[in-house]
Amino acid sequence: MRIGILTGGGDCPGLNAVIRAVVRKGIQDYGDDFVGFRDGWRGVLEADTVPMDLRAIRGILPRGGTVLGTSRTNPYKNGGGEAQVVATLEKLGVDALIPIGGEDTLGVATKLSAAGVRVVGVPKTIDNDLDATDYTFGFDTAVGVAMEAIDRLHTTGDSHHRTLVVEVMGRHAGWIALHAGMAGGANVVLIPEHPFDVDAVVGHVQRRFDSGYSPIVVVSEGAAPAGGELELATREKDAFGHVRLGGIGPALASLIEERTGREARAVVLGHIQRGGTPSAFDRVLATRFGLAAIDAVHDGQTGVMVALRGTDIVRVPLSAATSQLKLVPVERYAEMEVFFG
């Protein structure tokens, strides 16, 4: 078979491990050949391709980012995108498509599948917010980066007797904040699912100072105080209509400084969480997803996405990928609240 492969949306550690597994098994076991599309759906719309053979995948397992490039191009944003995608696939003789992406990329894949394109999706996002899979690769690496930052911030914070506010990614889900905060011993964790009370945050900060140590506040980029928002850096939207988040950390640090009368500084981890080499967990999960995706194509099971359930890789309908976000449940947040202050 001739199979197209693309990576869309934000990059994520482990994308290359998926590409490698798909291409390696496809060529070795099934005799496939591959077309790599550059920069997500943009490459499909414009028939912009790269060769994807065994040579192209050599050495990419530990590399962060994506050798295919990525973009947040949405073929459905302007009219005619779907027909253009179908035309490219026909022109290049592509029998099936393996898009690797999050909610947006797989949303496009779902529509294309309904239009008759043979698609097997692979979920990715550092946010870990896709309900159809227990974990997405990239999350473990992002949490590891944030945890290491928190570990380092404890020592400098204590030395200067100041509050350090660490802003992490995650969009509308607080998973990165929750896991990094728990693993790093943060004194407050603020997540989008649980609007926070500024007085309570200041209280936790004060209690931490009273115990002789300096507070670390982990705030997810999508978190907001109850009944309002702190000022964000920008209101710009991407092609899928998402507002670019970021800025809650510095805004919260100013507020804490004002209310406690003690110095507070903010660290915005941003794209450091997405860059660099994937953790062992993410490499293994990404590899298993890639192997399962190429098997699904050859089993004739398209319109599906591979997913992790417990320790098993399963196939779920593509539509499940985008039907529901996986948010942090109240009980998981309560486990972290034990360590506040």
Ligand code: F6P
């Ligand atoms: O979805 C992954 C993610 O890193 C989010 O956590 C974050 O809000 C967003 O992407 C940032 O996107 P960009 O790199 O396009 O600014």
